Amino acid sequence: MKHRKLISLAIVPILVATFIATTATLSLAGSSINPRLYGSDRYETSTAIANQFSNQTVSNVVLASGNDFPDALSASVLAHELSAPILLVDRNTQTSKAALDYIQAHLRPQGTVYITGGTSVIGSNFESLLSNQGHQIKRLGGSDLYDTNELIVNELNSTSDTVYIASGQNFPDALAISSFASQTNSPILLTQTNGLPKGAQEYLTNNEPKNIYIAGGTAVVSGSVENEIKSISPNSKITRFAGQTRFDTASLAYSQLAANPKTIYIASGLNYPDALSGTILAALNGDPILLIDPSTPLVPDSIAMYLAQLYKNGATPNVTALGGSVVVPDEVINNVVNLLNGQSQSPLFNITTVDSRLNFGGLPVNLLPNKTIGSTLTLTNTTIPIAVFIRR
The missing domain is CATH 3.40.50.12090 (Rossmann fold)
Incomplete structure (x- = not known):
């Protein structure tokens, strides 16, 4: 019988025997999993x-x-x-x-x-x-x-009666709402933090949209900009999606604008390229591009709550990752599926993912079979919050 034992990498020296790269089976009732669309860059x-x-x-x-x-x-x-x-x-x-x-x-x-x-x-x-x-x-x-x-x-x-306002000085908030704006052919007006650009002012003056969504808190789109918008378009209903983090802001937009998505697209929230490219797919049905942090296998808490609510509502979306396993780790996909199935998240990276991220003292360490790591290495007051499975 094969046994697996959980060990910590906080003790050295460590003799690593034969590693198992576990791969979870992705299954979601009523849905299909197309794990990822990606290339080498x-x-x-x-x-x-x-x-x-x-x-x-x-x-x-x-x-x-x-x-x-x-x-x-x-x-x-x-x-x-x-x-x-x-x-x-x-x-x-x-x-x-x-x-x-x-x-x-x-x-x-x-x-x-x-x-x-x-x-x-x-x-x-x-x-x-x-x-x-x-x-x-x-x-x-x-x-x-x-x-x-x-x-x-x-x-x-555009004949849409809706406009989206987002910061032109950072990308996450604009990406979080881009598929929703695109699906309804609603313009995204980029703004400075403390002043609405002339072109945006003119658009609001000429079109007087019924609905205006502001993506981001006052640190990225200030209260003075919101007041400026109100003075230019006083009859517009203004809704602001504002959380403490980019993920919190995104989850607020998802909850209001994507209550029953056909597909959930997963992309890194730390860089823009893959999410931007994927907007054209997500916009077909107004689906969300789920922003995640690739440095952890855990889906951000606020976004996990959104996924849990989809499960409670009986939603069964397809799941597709945008980008390779470095920007959207397999474990994140697994946890998205877990949450959509009403299950809890797993906090562990599998060994292939750990291998690409582990370093001691700023120096990368490759975990290879039958390799001793750090036999002469001393760690002082160091915590390494990583756990891996080995087979023996």
Whole structure:
């Protein structure tokens, strides 16, 4: 009979015998699990998501920077309106092969490439290359991120009576609401912390939306900005999603805007690329992009409460991760499924995940079979909150 024993890595020396890399079976009643869409980097992940969105001919594609989030944040609503995938690119064509290969394979002749951002973030050589291939090019790039946001919003043919306001100085809050805004073709207006940009002021003045959602607390969108919005559009109903952390803010948006999702998309809340690329999929049904912390197997508490409520409500969403196991660990997927099944979370990383994250004194340690770790290493007043299973 095989036995498993839980040991702590807080004692050295440690002799590691043969490790088991456990893999939980994902099962969710009434749902299917498509564990992840990913590539070797953010650009290949973006292309994998684009292929999931459409592996047939498309009429439009939207290019967004894989390096600078502000211009990219505005791209999601436009992409949904155009039924276009969002392709992340580097600053030049030479290092953007994945996106260019997708365009060559799927964009119809005379199709349109929308470039979001100026030439400092997406170089002019994209225009030369793609126009030479017969495609139409439309660059939406202003003097700064707020000008770019204004150009993208003005490109929309939106009749929505709803507007979303989010910080242009950080990405999590905008990502948390991006799929909901996109699904209803509602503009996302980016703002400074203490002042509403001119383009956003003009949009609110000209359109007087019925509903305005502010994503983030007063540390990112100040009370003075909210007061400014009220004075410009006094008849609008203003709702603010504001939590102590980015995950708390996101969970408030999920609870109000995604009470019965068809699919839950999981992405890192510590970086923007995979979540941004996945917006085009989530927007199809107004599904949430669940932001998580990849440094822990545990789903953040507030988001865990949202998932537990879905279980109580009888929701049976599909589950898909955006990005590889470094940005969305398998254990996080397992815990999402556990919560959707009414079960508790497991606090343990399996050994393959521990192997990629463990270090002593800032030096990485690879856990290999039959390897002694730290036989001459002394740890003083050190806590290592990691546990692993071994088989013997």
